[in-house]
Amino acid sequence: MTPGLNHxxxxxxxxxxxxxxxxxxxxxxLVIYMSxxxxxxxxNLALVAFSRFNANLNGQVMVxxxxxxxxxxVAVGLALIVALYRKRRxxxxxxxxxxxx
Amino acid sequence: xxxxxxxYAFAGMTLLFGFLCVANPLSRSPVTSAMFLVLxxxxxxxxxxxxxxxxxxxIQILVYAxxxxxxxxxxxxxxxxxxxxxRKMRTFTIGTGALAVAAIAxxxxxxxxxxxxxxxxxxxxxDTKPLGKLLFTQYLLPFEVMSLLLLVGMIGVILxxxxxxx
Numbered sequence: 001m002t003p004g005l006n007h008x009x010x011x012x013x014x015x016x017x018x019x020x021x022x023x024x025x026x027x028x029x030l031v032i033y034m035s036x037x038x039x040x041x042x043x044n045l046a047l048v049a050f051s052r053f054n055a056n057l058n059g060q061v062m063v064x065x066x067x068x069x070x071x072x073x074v075a076v077g078l079a080l081i082v083a084l085y086r087k088r089r090x091x092x093x094x095x096x097x098x099x100x101x
Numbered sequence: 102x103x104x105x106x107x108x109y110a111f112a113g114m115t116l117l118f119g120f121l122c123v124a125n126p127l128s129r130s131p132v133t134s135a136m137f138l139v140l141x142x143x144x145x146x147x148x149x150x151x152x153x154x155x156x157x158x159x160i161q162i163l164v165y166a167x168x169x170x171x172x173x174x175x176x177x178x179x180x181x182x183x184x185x186x187x188r189k190m191r192t193f194t195i196g197t198g199a200l201a202v203a204a205i206a207x208x209x210x211x212x213x214x215x216x217x218x219x220x221x222x223x224x225x226x227x228d229t230k231p232l233g234k235l236l237f238t239q240y241l242l243p244f245e246v247m248s249l250l251l252l253v254g255m256i257g258v259i260l261x262x263x264x265x266x267x
Contacts, residue, residue: 004218026124030131053224060156101153
């Protein structure tokens with residue numbers, strides 16, 4: 001069967017769910033961050049597929065912006081993690097519960 | 102026909118490597134996860150090429166597999182997370198997480214399947230030229246704002262990672 005829009009969307013949905021599972025199940029801050037990247041990439045795939053099959057380039061411009069924002073976000077987030085590690089000597093979410101009610 | 106096979110190959114690789122990145126049964130080291138994330142991103146770039154988004158495929162590999170992952174690996178090496186690997190994943194967490202994710206996956210895939218197929222019009226090609234034209238005419242303001250965002254991010258990172266002077 002020739003892959004159409006639906007095929008790409010299913011791949012994107014599954015990839016998004018993998019990322020979500022990583023955020024929920026993993027306990028290492030860095031791996032949680034990587035799972036977030038996975039979710040962003042899934043959204044990118046959906047946007048590119050929509051853009052291709054709707055004959056509209058705006059979706060690809062959106063993906064371009066998302067990639068840029070993701071790069072900035074990773075830089076700031078990793079700097080935060082390093083700062084946190086310097087203070088608390090851990091990158092494990094179960095040790096970082098001082099804000100928990 | 103060959104392109105269909107390529108789609109299934111790249112889609113399978115994306116999902117397999119994504120799974121190994123998130124829930125690798127053999128190794129829980131963040132370095133392994135990062136390496137599988139690189140493979141996921143490269144397979145995604147393959148899917149982008151199949152969607153004729155050539156510019157984005159190049160950007161994906163340059164920015165994600167290049168810059169972002171190097172940053173990740175750098176921080177992983179810096180933090181030296183050896184002792185984190187030994188902790189067990191709790192089955193309760195995994196169970197509830199898997200349940201919630203399965204529910205969301207069900208909703209998403211049902212929505213995709215139930216949607217009416219799109220009338221196939223002309224397909225678009227994401228070459229550099231039309232994309233650049235769009236970026237520098239219609240999206241000029243967001244483009245400039247984005248450069249400002251990168252500058253702000255850079256300053257923020259420098260501020261955050263500077264040693265505190267007392």
